[in-house]
Amino acid sequence: MNAPDFWWTQDGTWQSRLLSPFGALYGYLATRRFKYIPRYKARKPVICIGNFTAGGTGKTPFALALNTLLKDAGHKPGFLLRGYGGTHKGPLLVEPAKHAAMEVGDEALLLARRGPTVISADRTAGAKLLEQQDISVIIMDDGFQNPSLHKDFSIVLLDAKTGVGNSRCIPAGPLRMPFKKQLQRVGLLMVVGDGEASAKQQEQAQKAGIDLMHAAIRPVSADALEGERVLAFAGIGRPEKLFASLKEAGATVVETMAFPDHHYFTKDDARLILRVAEEQDLLPITTTKDYVRLNGREEQSISRLANVASVLEVEMKIADPDALLERLTHVLETVKA
Known part of the structure; x- marks a missing residue:
C-alpha cells in the first residue's frame, strides 16, 4: 500500500481520529518491543540508518553515501537489511549477477x-553471516525499531517537508511508535531536504541533546531532462518525490503513475505505461529502485519497458561529511573481540 494522504495532514482528519485507538495500541506494543534487550552484539560496529515513520525518507541513498564516506576514510563497510519485497528470508549473501x-x-x-x-529477516543471523565477510563495519539499512541486534550508533533520517505527518501511529498516522519514545535511542538526527514541517521534531531532538545534521537528495545528472516531456512512474514509499525531482530538473511531467511501495510490475502495468507513453509521445522514466524490478525480466512487455525507460539517478548529499565522520569516530575505533 501507499501511505494514505491523511497521514500527512497536520491538523488530523476524521480517518485519523477514527483509527487513533488502533494507532495507540500499535504504538504501545511497538514501544514494549523497543525496550527488549538485544539478543546479539556483533563483533563489528553496527551503524543503523533508520526513520521514525513508515515510508521512504532516503535510507538507501544515505546508506550508499555513508558507504562511500567510510570507504574513503579507509574502512570496509558491509550492508545488512531485511530484503523487503523479496521472497528469500535469509540469511543470504546477495550476488547481483x-x-x-x-x-x-x-x-x-x-x-x-x-x-x-546480506539480507535476513533475522537481523542477528544476518549480522553473523556478514561478519564472515571482509568488512570492518556494518551499515544496517532500516531496522531502527528492531530490537534483536545491538546498534552501536543510530542515524535517523527526518524528511524536512513532511516531518512525522499527523504525529499518530500506524494505522492512524505514519509513526512506527510514539516520536518521543523513539527519540530516546537516536544518536544523530539527519534532516533531509528543506521545509518547515519537521521544525517541532528538530527542536525536541535538540532539547534532548541530540545532534542535528543536514543532507539532501539530488539528481546525479539531470541536464538532459530539460524540456523533456515525461511519463513518471514509481513504486516507492513516496512516488511524489520522483515527480518533484523531475520538475526541479526541468522536465515537463505530463503523466504520473504511482504504484505501491516495492511493487512488482506486471505485464499489464508495463503495457499501460508503454501505451500511454506512446500515445502522447512521452519518455517513460522511473527510479533506480523501480528499474531493478524491471531489468532482466523475460516477459516481453516488461523487457520492452526496461529497454525504453530512462532512470532518474539520485544521490544523497551530506552537507558536512567531515563532521559526520568525526561524529562516528568513537564508534569506528571501537575494538571488537
Whole structure:
C-alpha cells in the first residue's frame, strides 16, 4: 500500500481520529518491543540508518553515501537489511549477477553493487553471516525499531517537508511508535531536504541533546531532462518525490503513475505505461529502485519497458561529511573481540 494522504495532514482528519485507538495500541506494543534487550552484539560496529515513520525518507541513498564516506576514510563497510519485497528470508549473501529483485528485494541489489550485502529477516543471523565477510563495519539499512541486534550508533533520517505527518501511529498516522519514545535511542538526527514541517521534531531532538545534521537528495545528472516531456512512474514509499525531482530538473511531467511501495510490475502495468507513453509521445522514466524490478525480466512487455525507460539517478548529499565522520569516530575505533 501507499501511505494514505491523511497521514500527512497536520491538523488530523476524521480517518485519523477514527483509527487513533488502533494507532495507540500499535504504538504501545511497538514501544514494549523497543525496550527488549538485544539478543546479539556483533563483533563489528553496527551503524543503523533508520526513520521514525513508515515510508521512504532516503535510507538507501544515505546508506550508499555513508558507504562511500567510510570507504574513503579507509574502512570496509558491509550492508545488512531485511530484503523487503523479496521472497528469500535469509540469511543470504546477495550476488547481483545471481539474484533477482523478486528474491532479495530492490534495495539489496542496489547495495550489493557497492559492497558485501546480506539480507535476513533475522537481523542477528544476518549480522553473523556478514561478519564472515571482509568488512570492518556494518551499515544496517532500516531496522531502527528492531530490537534483536545491538546498534552501536543510530542515524535517523527526518524528511524536512513532511516531518512525522499527523504525529499518530500506524494505522492512524505514519509513526512506527510514539516520536518521543523513539527519540530516546537516536544518536544523530539527519534532516533531509528543506521545509518547515519537521521544525517541532528538530527542536525536541535538540532539547534532548541530540545532534542535528543536514543532507539532501539530488539528481546525479539531470541536464538532459530539460524540456523533456515525461511519463513518471514509481513504486516507492513516496512516488511524489520522483515527480518533484523531475520538475526541479526541468522536465515537463505530463503523466504520473504511482504504484505501491516495492511493487512488482506486471505485464499489464508495463503495457499501460508503454501505451500511454506512446500515445502522447512521452519518455517513460522511473527510479533506480523501480528499474531493478524491471531489468532482466523475460516477459516481453516488461523487457520492452526496461529497454525504453530512462532512470532518474539520485544521490544523497551530506552537507558536512567531515563532521559526520568525526561524529562516528568513537564508534569506528571501537575494538571488537
